[in-house]
Amino acid sequence: MRNKTIKQSAKEAAVGYLSRRDHAETELRRKLKTRGFDAQEIDQAISHCQEYGWLNDTRYAAMMVRNGVAKGWGALRIKQEMKMKGVGEDIVNHAIEESDIDWYEHGKEVAQRKFGETAIDSPKEKARRFRFLQYRGFDFDQITYALAVTDE
Structure with missing residues (x-):
């Protein structure tokens, strides 16, 4: 049968x-x-x-933050991904706040991993790096910090 x-x-x-x-x-x-x-x-x-505790949006949001950080994403990108998955805004914001990630330092690390120690030699290169970090979900202040530190 x-x-x-x-x-x-x-x-x-x-x-x-x-x-x-x-x-x-x-x-x-x-x-x-x-x-x-x-x-x-x-x-x-x-x-x-x-x-039975198998479905928990708070736990899911914390996992998404960890995974997003591991992928080199900023808070904005992580929030966007969770919003697309249907996680409530309060849960998302709580997970981001509880993560104790220094988003400025994380942006700097992501920039250094991608671009190494090479100097920004033109406005075009600075714009390219800015767009890269923006796409990854870092805000203006975080990007400025990350690029200023790598620019020295």
Whole structure:
């Protein structure tokens, strides 16, 4: 009887997703909805996962901050990524504040890793480095600090 397929429940699907990696609640809801589960099944699955501590947006946000820092991202980029995953703004801001990252020093490290000790010899090169750090999610003050330190 191989042709007979057993339909997976929303709880099983949710646990399957969470066993591979952490998800934000909104992201998990979206995936379950795409799989064709109705809203009541999804709510039950989400509650089940939260009850057992498998789904936790605060923990997810802290992990996203750590991963973002490891990728050389600034706070703005990390916030944007979490917003796209559906993490609440309060949780995002709390995770960034709790991370005790010095974003100025982190920007400097990212710039040095990318550009080494080479001097900025033209306005075009400075603009290129500025754009790179801006894309990585550092704000104006952080970029200015990072480039001034490497410019010496």
